[in-house]
Each structure stands twice: as structure tokens, then as C-alpha cells.
Amino acid sequence: MKKLYTSAFAVLGFAAAANCQSFPVEIDVTSWDTNDWKPETIVVPQSPIKSQVLFIGGTDMVQTVDQTGTPNGATVAKQWHDFIGFTADENSSDLGWVSVNHEMIQANDNIGDGGGMTVFKIRRNATNDSIEIVDQTLADNRSGKFFNVDFVNTVGETGMNCGGIQSTVDGRIWTAEEWFRSSNASLATDFTTGGAGVRDTADWTISSDITGDFNGSVVSKYENFNYMVEIDPREAVAVRKQYNWGRQGFEGGVVMPDNKTVYLGVDATPAAWLKFVADNAGDFTSGSLYFYKHDAATKWIEIDNSQLSNMLNMNDITFPGGATMYNRIEWVAYSQTSGKIYFTETGRDTPGSRWRDEKVEGAVHAPHHVARAAAQGTSADSSDYVDYYGRVMEFDPSTDQMRVFLAGGPEFHDTPDVTIDNYPSKHLSNPDGLSFFRSDIDGTPIEFMIVNEDLNGSSHGRVPMGTDNRTCELFLLDMNIENPTVDNLIRIAAVPAGAEVTGAVGIDDNTILFNSQHPSSDNQFPYNNSLTVALTGWKQALAEGSLFPTSVEEVANSNAFRVYPNPASREIQFNTTTDVAIYDATGARVKVARNVKYLQIEDLSAGVYFLQNAEGETTKLIIE
Amino acid sequence: MFRIVLTFAALSCLYVLMLVGFKPAEKLYPSQIIKQSYLLQLDAFVSTCQELEVTVKTENIVNTRASLLKARNAYKDIEWLFEYVDQQGARDFINGAPLPKLERKVPEMVVLDPKGLQVLDEAIFADEQDWKSIQKLSSLLNKKANEFRSIHKLYPLNDRHVFEAMRAELIRIMSLGITGFDTPLSGNALPETSHSLQSIYNAWKNYQVQTNELNSDLSASIESAFQSGFNQLENETNFDTFNRLAFVTNTIQPLYDLLLQNQFGLGIESYYEVEKQGNPINFASQTIFSDDFLNPYYFTGLQASQHTNELTDIGKTLFFDPVLSRNNQRSCASCHDPKKGFTDGKAKSIAIDFNGTVDRNSPTVLNAIYVDRFFHDLRASNLDLQTEHVFFSPKEFDTDLMTIIHKLNQSKEYQQLFASAFNQEASSFTINKRHINLAFAAYVLSLRSFNSPVDQYIRGEEVSLSASVENGFNLFMGKAACGTCHFAPTFSGLVPPGFDENETEVLGVAVNPYDTPSVVDPDAGRIASGTIKEEASFYNHSFKTPTVRNIELTAPYMHNGAYNELEDVMNFYNVGGGAGIGIHLENQTLPTDSLGLSDIEIQDIIAFMNALTDTSGLTSIPQQLPVFEDTKLNNRKIGGEY
Secondary structure: OHHHHHHHHHHHHOOOOOOOOOOOOEOOOOOOOOOOOOOOOEEEOOOOOEEEEEEEOOOOEEEEOOEOOEOOEEEEOOOOEEEEEEEEOOOOOOOEEEEEEEOOOOOOOOOOOOOOEEEEEEEEEOOOOEEEEEOEEOOOOOEEOEEEOEOOOOOOOOOOEEEEEEOOOOOOEEEEEOOOOOOOOOOOOOHHHOOOOOOOOOOEEOOOOOOOOOOOOEEOHHHHOOOEEEEEOOOOEEEEEOHHHOOOOEEEEEEOOOOOEEEEEEOOOOEOOEEEEEEEOOEEEEEEEEEEOOOOOOOEEEEOOOOHHHHHOOHHHHOOOOOEEEOOEEEEEEOOOOOOEEEEEOOEOOOHHHOHHHHHHOOEEOHHHHHHHHHOOOOOOOOOOOEOOOEEEEEEOOOOEEEEEEEOEOOHHHOOOOOOOOOOOOOEOOEEEEEEEEEEEOOEEEEEEEEEEOOOOOOOOOOOOOOOOOOOEEEEEEOOOOOOOHHHOEEEEEOOOOOEEEEEEEOOOOEEEEEEEOOOOOOOOOOOOOEEEEEEOHHHHHHHOOOOOHHHHHOOOOOOOOEEEEOOOOEEEEEEEEEEEEEOOOOEEEEEEEEEEEEEOOOOOOEEEEEEEOOOOEEEEEEO | OHHHHHHHHHHHHHHHHHHHOOOOOOOOOHHHHHHHHHHHHHHHHHHHHHHHHHHHHHOOHHHHHHHHHHHHHHHHHHHHHHHHHOHHHHHHHHEOOOOOEEOOOOOOOOEEOOOEHHHHHHHHOOOOOOHHHHHHHHHHHHHHHHHHHHHHOOOOOOHHHHHHHHHHHHHHHHHHHOOOOOOOOOOOHHHHHHHHHHHHHHHHHHHHHHHHHHOHHHHHHHHHHHHHHHHHHHHOOOOOOOOHHHHHHHHHHHHHHHHHHHHHHOOOOOHHHHOOOOOOEOOOOOOOOOOOOEOHHHHOOOOHHHOOHHHHHHHHHHHOOHHHOOOOOEOHHHHOEHHHOOEOOOOOOEOHHHOOEOOOOOOOOOOOOOOOOEOOOOOEOOHHHHHHHHHHOOOOOOOOHHHHHHHHOOOHHHHHHHHHHOOOOHHHOOOOHHHHHHHHHHHHHHOOOOOOHHHHHHOOOOOOOOHHHHHHHHHHOOOOOHHHOOEOOOOEOEOOOOOOOEOEEEOOOEOOOOOOOOOEOOOOEHHHOOOHHHOOHHHOOEEEOOOOOOHHHOOOEOOOOOEOOHHHHHHHHHOOHHHHHOOOOOOOOOOOOOOOOOHHHHHHHHHHHHOOOOOOOOOOOOOOOOOOOOHHHHHOOOOEOO
16 A cells, blocks of 8 residues: 555656646756845744743742641642733842733642642843843742742632733732632532542631621632732732622733722623722722623712622622623723723623523623624524624723724624635634733834733634634734724734633733643643743834834735745735745745735744745745 | 646536536636535535424424435535534534533533534434424524535635545544434434535545546546445445445545545645644544554654654653552552553552552553543543642552652662653753653553554455454444444544544443442542533533453453443443433433344454454563662562552
8 A cells, every 4th residue: 555655646746737726746946046045035034032931830840838738848830821910020120020820720739729820030131132030039938930829828729810910000910710619519529539629618717808897707618719819929928819899700800000990800791890999099908899881870880899798799789780791801901002991802602691681680781792683683692692703892991981992703704795815814713811012113102902812612713714723823903003903913923732822911111921821732842831931022023113014015016926024923924815835945845825815934944945826936935 | 638637627617517507717726616516515505404494393293304314415415524614613503412512611611502413313303302492403503504604605625625624524424424423313324424425526526537647546446446335335225234344444444545645646735734733633644544543642742753762661661660659569550451451450440558449440551642631531631640640649659740750860770761861961860740741651652552453454454354343343333333432443432533522421330230220330420520610410420432442351341340241341232321221310321222232243243342452562561670779669560569
């Protein structure tokens, strides 16, 4: 069998049939001088943006504190990195502290049961623009690079640490406990099978300085989960569970510049949009809590948050009270450019049955869902209503108005005019993590929204068709663009196969950190673990203008086939959608892409290549 | 060349005109022609769904059954491309397994009821019909079929897609089609298989002229393999007696090979020139029943380039070294003995310190990497976590990874072995978690067993199978319905054709099947795995479907090792599992009716399973264990004390 196969290959290989859309397996490159850089040669310079792995889950050692029966020590960090919080260090030349969530519930004698967080301090090595982890000794005498945040000895275990809040004012950090728990049994699982979660499920006595009847109250263990929990990243300890913000499957939030107002998002269907206003700036132990009702005169309806029973049963107040319902609110962020708040509504295929009961109770659908459902010829609480792609919402705190800022999609079943010829090259589906990155171009400030995808699935055109694409993407959006569309997104990174990209945050004008969560175990180390990654070199990339594909648009009218290097991401672009094949220096075909306007070539090592398009035009390609 | 091209162009124009009835573009590529006819057939499928929605409203059972079969057959005309274009959409809404599942990627547990043709097949061919539910399902099917129509028209189909989709359909026909997997009650499997095979033949016809011009032998072989299949489907219409072994050997396997030759021969790019993502399938494999078929590196953290013999040997040494356990007496081989097919012959393995037993039966390590998740309850998502669970379990190694790392670093010999395998300087080398994980992966990955007599026969090698084995294969893949859960070619619950998901099943296994009355084994299985996202009631008593390869060596059977003999296991299935022995689990996934197998048929199935044994070259054990400075440890026994 093997013999026949080889001979068939040899005989047929070279002669590509005219009737297939095939590129030759080999091309003759002898007429090309590989040392001669002709004008038509495309040079793809090395990207000024450098990627550096900072923190590897399941591998790097974290310093731990006493847990019951287990003394201070070190153990491998938990995985499932999600939110990243950054707290700048104003008092030294170090950059500051990085706080990373672990979105899981797992027993661990050293780290403590449940989920958790790891914190570490970073500085920039100016000589090579790299990030270094700073050695620290904390007040509790732990020394090392990575530190486990102690929850067990302070506020009680946390679980499924998902999103969080990094204060816009001073970098205070809260971690959000997603995955709403409704029984002790759902926390503690059979320890003997090795899959334990939280082993201590005795009733919990709240010890808290929050105004209300919280301190001294006894709750079931599971009722001490699902809060926003403040931590001190400098000392790697938890500070308080924010009982007065309610018990919800929280994901994101934002502390406003007044250091009093906090907006909160809940990952559920339905989700209410919540606001807390502290009595005194910077003191979140006392203040008022509200839910949003877009069709009420006052918009914000207050909840008595001094009562523990109210805070434990928020949904019994918000939805019967007529709250506006959203479909899975994820991260929340504040833009300095617009002064507005943005949040991701990640979407859910068929939300209808999930918020039907609440509607009967008195809650109202957000207007954009009513409109979308009507356009689909149905109602928002019908099982026919679909919301595959999600969106970014914009909330204006000065007017209390909400609108869809950036719709995911494209929504193919709503856009019959889409054809193969105008098939969009960018898809935004199920946006999840959301933050801002601020830098400047030659002194002119620029702010980008960072959008992280977390795909709910691959069906219904959520990923570009025609490729085996299961990769979540990380996008930037220039906030100077009014009424942006998916086309305005700039793709900056794709995480390893199988992974969710999350936690992305700009920590200064040159650096973005992001997490790659739950990657496929078949990736090469360390990309088979959850990772915290730094992307540096943004100042130079912005100065070169290499992020903006406008250069392609300028010559889009040109009839000639044009290839443009895009140094920022090792991606080449074409002035027209086409098929291309790339050949190595010997003329052997190494890569084929069809129906593309962009092509990632970062997997090709530096060297001389040849690029052929569908019309058979060949160009030399140098990858530096 | 010129003449043939012309002829081809003329043929394709004719074809298009017949199908579409409008003037074709100047020059259409085969993939464009195929897409046009696909969309027309998709329209036809949508019409059958509309018709079904109307018919079910009449509540006329005869018309409804006919209408469903019409829709099913129409789906089989497009399945090969529909599922390639959107496997997830197809499984969720069109032709997924008739079992409830959990909503993906939501922060709570939401059970989704099954939808689509398979659940309709069950509902409509049941003795009594729940018309309201059937009407609802039909209406949703129609809606979704329309929705997918509007999305699929945008698919930028090219030649590579066509060849990959045709080859995936061959796998689907073999594992899900002829087995009756997706026609649980209608029994429409063989007519549907004709539709499936015809659909890829029609697609291939668009390449026949070029293929013939370039290599007429190849073209003739492809034609002949297709015709062999059509002949068989035409002449053997009885589901119970259809010769599946002949069908797989003479049609499926040859086509799988020849179409790959065809793809590469025509200069069409391979998966690997386009995609960067790993895939469970090795798209360059010519064979289905071989260890080349799946890509082992997809299933572990190891890269092919890292997989050296040196690293495999270290993994093997670790596997047989009791130093990993708390008491230095127990190794992986304690429960996974190569002589017993990497099991231990016990119902439940002995626990550490001889203190009772562990909770479940020891599964084989042969082909163990071909899983999406590990353990009977699927609690570990990769091999690294699997080993960690064993290290940590108080009944197994009763230790932890940090202790093991510390211990191994006390041996200079271990450090040298690892340093050498990772090309590093031994003097400054410290063994870490990754080194251990990769060594285990290298060894476990080397334990691939796909060279049994059955594999050799299907690959066309010179080996003969007894009539009993042949009949056993046909029963296993047909009447006995074994192959609808133990999917070929792994004969496990790794679901084809994606091979990226493991199934668990609720069988109703007894604590002790030799006792009456039967009492269900109290082990809750998947629901109690500790995966909080899976605490769904339908996972109660649900266990992973293991491979039946090497089953001859791995008695006793089931997650609790309660069945000593394969005859007993077969009898259990023959009476409808738990339901047949007085154990009534509401969520039993095994069909509760009798299979109607005779004693001889059962013996044939066992003969077939026993012909799936292959341990050649896989059972060697290390000759010695590395030396420790702590001389007490140097007396430890290879493979442990038990």
C-alpha cells in the first residue's frame, strides 16, 4: 500500500490539475536570486511587540501560609488563570503588583480549598524591555516570587474566582466569585475520588466591619460564596467579602474616579445591572445599593443592603422589583476618553426560558433584546429567540442611558446580503474580558478598548468558516472611532489552541498583560498550562503605525496584487481576498490559505520564502 | 490534456445546468459545483423538514414515519458536508445523540433536552407517540434547518474541504451508519448508508476525469471500491446479516486510503499546510485500523519532536518504580501489570498498605491516551492530572507531587537520566513536574495497540479470520449494537468522527451480578466526580465506555469488576442491562430491550473481541531501577511489592 501511495505522489505531485484550485506542490525557484532584495520583495520585520510568559499555572511555585495542619511552605500554583488586576507601585521604580484569579474549586492542603488568587510583583528591565518578577518578603515572613492570597484564614474560602475589579483610582483589587452555589453539597464533593472542592462545610460565622447585621451572623457555608472580595495584593491577604454589594454570581465591576461609585455585573441570565455608592470616598464598608430599571423615572431603585437576608436573596428583590434584564454580563470597564462605562454581554444561544419566570415576576427585558427579538419575529422570552454572538454595551453615568456599543457577529441569518465575496474577515463572538489600554503616539494620547473572546461554541458562524478555527482572539479597538463595527477591531493575539483568552489589561503605556486559560493539553510546554503573558513594545508599535491596517485601504483601489507586512503581529495582509501558497527557499510548498485577506505567518521561522497567489503571481517574502 | 479538460468542462456544465437550471459561470471548479449541488440538496432537506412539520400535525403515524424517513434520507445526502461545515450545530440540532446534555460555557448547570432526527426517530418509531413533543421537535428541526441553510451558503468550500469531508464521512458510515447508531428504532441504517455513500461518490465524480487522466489505476480503484459498497448495499438489505467486515475491508478502508492519494496526487493541500491547531485525527494516515489513524500527540502534552526512546524509557522506569508511593512498595504496575493487559486481574485493586481496596476496577493502560478525559468518571481532563490523582489518593500512592519531586531529586541517577533526556547539564539539573509529566506521557503514549488480527485483516494484510470472528465483528457492529457505544476503530467511547469527546453510559451494573435479587452498584460515577459543572442527574451511575481492545486479558469487567467472564457481561447486555436483571434506573442509557442474541452469537462476539488482542512489543519491563543515596530504598522491587 505504502509503495503505491508514494508512486502516486511522485507521478502526480508536480502536475497540479487545472480543474482543481490547487497550487503546485513545488515551484521552480532557480530563477530567483535569494540574496537579491528586489523592490517587489516583501519584508516582514520582526514585530516590535514581544511576548513573554510571566506566570505558569501548575508549574511555578507559590508561597503559602499556614492552613489547618499545614505550615508555611511552597507548592505549585493552581491553574485556570482568569482576571488580572494590576496595582501600580507609586513608591519605587518597580511597576507594581499583579493579581491573578484561579477560576476553579479544588481542595489543596497548602493553598487552601476553593479557587484563589496568586499575586506577584513586576519591574521592567529597561535594557531589554523585559518584565522581571521581583523577589519580595511579606509582612507574614513569606519570601519568594509568587504568593498565594490567603483567604481561608481571613474571609473564608473563595470559589471560581473569575472576573474582578481593579479600581480606576488607586489599583485596589476585588476578585469575583462566579458560578452561583446553592447548596453545601455543590461545594464539597467526594474527597476520596480525588475531586474534592471545599472540605470544611460547617456553618460560617461572618466577621465583618460592613455596616448592617452582618457581623456575627451565621450562614450556611455555601452562602459565604459568590461575593466581590477585596484583597491586598501587597501582602497577599484577603481584606473583606463585600456583603453589602449582595450575593451574586459576580463577574465584573468598576470603581469610578469618585472612589465612591461602583458598577457591578453578574454573569447570569437574567442579570441585573447594579450600582453601589459609598457614603465616604474610599470606604466601601458603608453605602447604598441600587439596581437599574431603564423604564423607571429614577432609573436606579435602592435595595436595603444593611439586611443580610436581602443580600443573600438579591434576585427576590431585583427582578420582582422590575429590574432590567441582561443576558450574561461579564466584565465592566471605564473609558477615560468617553467618561462612559462599558460592559460585555457575552450572549447565550437561547436565553428565552432563562428569564421567562422573572418577566412574569415583573422584571423587564433590556430594550435591545426586545428589538432583536422583534426583528427575529419573536419575543425575548421565547425559545425561538437566539443571541449567539453577544456584544459590548455602553452606559453613560451622566444620563443613566444604555446602548449597544459594539455588536458581535456578523449575524448571518439577519444579513442575507452577505456572500462569499464580502464574507467578513473578522468575527467577534461572545466577548468576555474587557478593559482599556492607554498609550500615546508621539505624545498624542490614545485609548484602546481591549476585548477578549470566550467562545460559547463554534456553530452558527461564530468562528470564520472554512478553517478549523477554535481559537479565542484578543482585539483592540481605538476609542476615537465613533459607532465602531467588528471591522474596526484590531486583532493582537491568538492564544494557544483550546484556550480562552482572558484578563487582558494595559498596565502602562507600553505593556499589556493577558491570561491564556485552560489551553489544550497537547500544546507544547508551557502553552499547555494556564499562563500569564506580557506583551511589551507597544510604544514602538504605535509609533510605527503598524497596528493600523489603513495602509491597505489606501491602495485597495489598486488593481495589482499587493502584500503588506504588518509588523505588529507577524501577519501579512493583501489588498484583495485571495488564495495564497507559501513556498520555502527550495520551492517546496509549506503553507496554503484560501479566501483570506490576512495571513498569520508567525509559525514560519525567519528566512526566504515565496508567495504565490491564485493568479499564479509569485513574490519573494523575507521573514526577519 | 486539452481534450480532457474540455470534456470535463462540458460535463460539469451539463451537471450544473441539470441541477441548478441557470447559466453557469465561465469556469467552475469542482468544489464550486459540489457546493452548488450541496445547497440544492440542503434545500431539499429543508423541504422534507417542512413536510415533516406539516405531517406530524395530522398525527397520522404511517405518514409521519414515511415523512421522517424521507427527511432522514435527505439528511444523509448532505450529512458528509453539513457535519464537516458545522459539526457542533449538527450535533446540537440536527442529528445528535438522543440524550440530554449540558449547556456549554455557562456559569450554571443547564440541562438541554435532545433535539433533531435521532430523538425524532426514537419518538416516532416508539410504540406510543407523544405527539405534542414530536410536533415541537419537528417544528424546531425545520426552523434550524432553515437557519443553517442561510449560514452554510457562505461556506468557502475548497478541494481540501471536500476530500477531508468525504474521508470523515467514511468514518461516520463505518462507526455511526452501518452500526445503526443514529437510527435507534427505525432500523433505517442500511438505506441511509446508501445515501451517505452515494453522496460522497457524487462528489468524487467531479474529480474523476482529472484523476483518471493523471493516474487511471487510482481512478479505477476508487470506482471499484465504491461499486463494491453499492453492490453490497443493494444485495444485502437485512440489517442483522449485512456483512460489515466485508464492507469495511473492501469499501471503507480502501477508499480512506485511495481518496488521500487522490487528494495529494491532485496537488490539493493537506490539513497541515493550512491549519496550525492540533487535531485528534492524523490527516496523513492511509489506514483506519492502525496506530497511525489518530494523532497520539493531540491527546498528551508531549510533542512528536520530544518523543525520544530515552524519555519513553524514563517513563517506563517511573511506571515500575514504587519509590513514587508513600511506602515505596507500590508502583503504577501494581494495578497495571503488563502480563494482564496492564490491569491486575482483581475486581478492585489492593489499596496501599494492603488496607482494603481502591474504589474501582483497574482499567488497561493500552491505548489509554486515546481519551478526552481520564478515569471511569472522567474526572481528570488530561494525563498529568490523572497521575496526580493517583499520587494524591489516600488509597493509592498516598503522597503528593511535591514529595515525589523531592524524592526523585534525591537520586543522582534519576537526575542524570532526566538531564540527558532533556539535553541539559546533569550537575545543575533538578527534576520538576514537567519532566515527570512528559516522561509518563512518552511511556503511556508508546502503549498503542492497533495490530491485532482484526486490524491486520482490515488493512488488507495477509491474515485470515475465523468464520466466528467474522460473524462476531458483524454482530458487534450491527445486531448486538456494541459498536454504537464502543466505536470503531478504538472500540471505546471516544466519539467519531471528531474523536474529541468521551461518552459515559448508565448501564445499571449490579454490586454482585451473581446474587439475586440484583442490587445496583452504589457508586454514583460521573455525577460525583468532583466536576461541579457535571452534577446532572443523568450522570448518576454513569461511567466511561472503555475500550474492548485486549479485553481477553483484562478480566474482571465493568467499573466495579463485578463480572468475571465475558459470557456474563454479554448476557447482561443481552437482557437489556440493569433493566433486565431487576435494576431500574430512570436514566439508564443502554436500551432496555433484549438484543435477542443466541448463545452461538454471543460466542462469536467474544471470539471477535478476543481477536482484538495485541500486546506485541508493549510488555517489556525495566531491568533495574535507579539507585538512591539512601540505600534503604535500593532494595525496592521492580513494579513494587504487589
